[in-house]
Amino acid sequence: MTAAASAARAALAPARIKGCCQPVAPGLPDARADNLAALHKALGDPTRIQILHILSTASEPVCVCDFTAAFDLGQPTISHHLATLRDAGFVTSFKFGIWAFYRLNPAMSEPARAAVGQIR
Amino acid sequence: MTAAASAARAALAPARIKGCCQPVAPGLPDARADNLAALHKALGDPTRIQILHILSTASEPVCVCDFTAAFDLGQPTISHHLATLRDAGFVTSFKFGIWAFYRLNPAMSEPARAAVGQIR
DNA sequence: TGTATCCATTGACAGTCGTCGATGGAACGC
DNA sequence: GCGTTCCATCGACGACTGTCAATGGATACA
Numbered sequence: 001m002t003a004a005a006s007a008a009r010a011a012l013a014p015a016r017i018k019g020c021c022q023p024v025a026p027g028l029p030d031a032r033a034d035n036l037a038a039l040h041k042a043l044g045d046p047t048r049i050q051i052l053h054i055l056s057t058a059s060e061p062v063c064v065c066d067f068t069a070a071f072d073l074g075q076p077t078i079s080h081h082l083a084t085l086r087d088a089g090f091v092t093s094f095k096f097g098i099w100a101f102y103r104l105n106p107a108m109s110e111p112a113r114a115a116v117g118q119i120r
Numbered sequence: 121m122t123a124a125a126s127a128a129r130a131a132l133a134p135a136r137i138k139g140c141c142q143p144v145a146p147g148l149p150d151a152r153a154d155n156l157a158a159l160h161k162a163l164g165d166p167t168r169i170q171i172l173h174i175l176s177t178a179s180e181p182v183c184v185c186d187f188t189a190a191f192d193l194g195q196p197t198i199s200h201h202l203a204t205l206r207d208a209g210f211v212t213s214f215k216f217g218i219w220a221f222y223r224l225n226p227a228m229s230e231p232a233r234a235a236v237g238q239i240r
Numbered sequence: 241t242g243t244a245t246c247c248a249t250t251g252a253c254a255g256t257c258g259t260c261g262a263t264g265g266a267a268c269g270c
Numbered sequence: 271g272c273g274t275t276c277c278a279t280c281g282a283c284g285a286c287t288g289t290c291a292a293t294g295g296a297t298a299c300a
Contacts, residue, residue: 019184020219020246023284028173028239033166036239040169044161045258046153062279065141069148076257079171098267098276099140106221119148119156139275165288184247197289199248220244220295 012035039112042088047071048081052090052104053119061094090116153227159232162208167191168201172210172224173239180215181221 004084023080043049054070067078082102085091092105104116107110122239147153163169173191175182187198202222205211212225224236 016270020183022183022187024178024182024186024190027170027190030166033169033173037166039165040160040235041164044164046150046157049153049156049160050147053153054144058144062144063140063142065275066144068277069141070144070147072201073259075277076261076279080258083278085240089260095277096264098274100277111174114234114238115160118234167288185245188247194290195247196249196291199264200288203248215296218296220247 009037015085018083036111039088039115040108043115045081047073047077048085049054049119051081051085052101052116055091056116056119058103061103064100064102067102088112156231159208159229162204162210163235165201165204167193167197170240171201171205171222172236175211175222175224176236176239178223181223184222186221188223208232212240221222 028036029104043052050071051067064075064078064082067082068075071078082091086093086102089105089108091102091112093100093102095101105112106118135164148156158177164174172185172193184195184198184202187202191198202211202213206213207220209225211222211227213220213222215221225232228236
């Protein structure tokens with residue numbers, strides 16, 4: 001080991017005698033980590049990113065039939081993606097006659113809002 | 121249909137004659153949507169959220185052996201999660217002797233940085 | 241040189257996810 | 271009422287994901 005490397009090691013791992021391991025902060029509460037992971041998992045699909053992009057640039061609620069026309073996917077698949085986004089708190093929906101409309105959830109959580117803000 | 125509902129429909133779906141569908145903006149470039157989805161997919165696991173939390177609060181690079189001690193998971197699983205975060209651009213690693221250290225990637229993309237900033 | 245430690249990789253397995261076709265309920269127009 | 275349209279749900283299937291045990295390479299130290 002060179003002198004430089006030795007100095008680097010001292011800076012990186014001071015007081016790590018037998019091996020290098022030292023205790024690490026316990027981290028986030030499990031519930032918090034689970035919530036954040038679920039939030040990001042809902043964003044882990046290109047179709048759902050596109051849906052949120054459409055909703056974040058739309059001035060009005062968007063009809064499901066508009067989504068099915070915009071994507072090369074079956075209607076059940078679109079419905080599934082919309083339900084995923086709704087379950088994660090990103091969007092809300094309402095029915096109007098035979099149509100269902102979706103829009104961004106105005107009560108979205110702060111991390112969710114930050115994530116949607118990056119979809120540009 | 122009540123008069124109020126009729127007015128609401130006119131506001132929501134003007135000029136939607138045969139059905140309600142109207143063209144929707146084509147959306148993000150596919151590559152952009154894919155990149156954002158991959159980024160969020162890498163955050164879609166509580167263990168990886170915890171890892172990023174530890175790294176974002178650590179003042180020094182953190183040794184893999186510290187992660188294996190902090191989680192109730194096997195060493196290959198920790199290694200897998202760290203590789204996932206590295207492939208997604210969240211962290212970088214270097215070896216020092218027999219130890220491997222990880223830290224937040226200083227060249228992280230802007231959406232990635234925003235997401236990590238929400239892990240608190 | 242030999243041994244021990246650390247960590248990445250491989251192979252395997254159960255569970256989850258994205259997608260589709262089929263079905264059924266709800267609302268509209270005739 | 272009756273047929274039509276829209277959309278959520280169900281069942282199924284292939285692909286991917288998280289986890290582990292086993293393996294092997296690289297490094298340090300006696």
